[in-house]
Amino acid sequence: MAMAALRREGRRFATPLLSPRPISVFRPSLISEEDGPTGVRNISTQVVRNRMKSVRNIQKITKAMKMVAASKLRSIQTRAENSRGLWQPFTALLGDTPSIDVKKNVIVTISSDKGLCGGINSTSVKISKAVQKLTSGPEKETKFVILGEKAKAQLVRDSKKDIEIIITELQKNPLNYSQVSVLADDILKNVEFDALRIVFNKFQSVVSFLPTVATVLSPEVVERESESGGKIGDLDAYEIEGGETKGEILQNLAEFQFSCVMFNAVLENACSEQGARMSAMDNSSRNAGEMLDRLTLTYNRTRQASITTELIEIISGASALEG
């Protein structure tokens, strides 16, 4: 028995010099026990340590992404707020008629290209599908124009035949009015519409984004509505200056309105994207921090348990020697 104790003692000094063996795949538990070269138990903290390292890296990355989103948000927020005055004159003149009943509806869905921005893209797509349901009916058709990869991925699955134009990589260069007006021109030329419904997320604050639907009517519908005396009834009261016919002016007006509303919508959506990404990454780093705390506790427990086991073995070995 003394020989056995000595042998055990010898091993006690030997094992700390051995490097911990890699964990076998058949025992994926967090606290891993492995047999030393002569059957000694040695609880390894390697798994926990690896996990902590990866969670710490994730926390750093998400913190960095949050900083980047915050700085991008600052710059684009001022531009979005400055562009808010752009669509107001049009709504003051022509009114806002989202409940208008027309035959050809085109839904312009604005979304982001990159992910990791929370739920704003899914919200936009849900609202677009709901608007399609709302405006559908006999003899009515609803088409989609998609801006951004994320909405494309979701809408291509169900409504592939209804999609007219897909535009991606909008934010490759900083957003400016000329780019958006070219886009608007493109859409107006290639798509027939009676009413355009632009679905985007309006930036209210860093934590709140409101899904919004802005309606732009085609000049024919505007004429029809103003004659029938609906919401735009007092359009007739306005004198028209310039141009040959009222129709020509209304056409230019509708096109200009569309490009202005689009510009504001695209800026607001970009703002919402950065804000949503900021809060998503913030939550992520906070969760990573919490996970790290829990893992640290587990790590300390395993470490202390293995030290305690060693101590017990030494002491029992020593007491066995004496006794």
Next chain:
Amino acid sequence: MFRQASRLLARTTALTRSRAFSSEVPATPAVDSTFIDSWKKVIPNMEPPSTPSSFMVTRPQTPTSIPSKLTVNFVLPYASELSAKEVDMVIIPATTGQMGVLPGHVPTIAELKPGVLSVHEGNETKKYFLSSGFAFIHANSVADIIAVEAVPVDHIDPNLVQKGLAEFTQKLSSATTDLEKAEAQIGVDVHSALNSALTG
């Protein structure tokens, strides 16, 4: 089932539309209740999206007598140059020529050509050179001027204007396709307007 429901709704909204909005005063921002109602019927689980009318800045009511000042909103895509500024008169470069707007002007929609916008307030006048745009003058003496680009006239460099004018005139004479001719013509128009803005 939903298609029929929306058809019925559309019919009822068409019938009640004139009645529902006959009392609508354009002064207060109203939320479109028919839209919200029809949304709730067809899509009960989701909150209806907001519409621009809920974000509108309140506009003054149509007054009974002619007000003393004109309220001007001059907006550009990247900034609101003047927002709800009370002035005496503005002169806008409409396609039919320079148009002076005083308080109590007839409601008008004017298309603008590249030219000078001058804002008269008391004794001082501010001049901006606008690229084209639109101007709306409402019955409540609010003028909305929307332009794509505007610079104060003193920021314009005369040498560059001359150079540009020469360049575009040359392009116009050497243009072959209709598109090139149109582009060159636009360039010539803008530069000659710039020229007259600097001199006039």
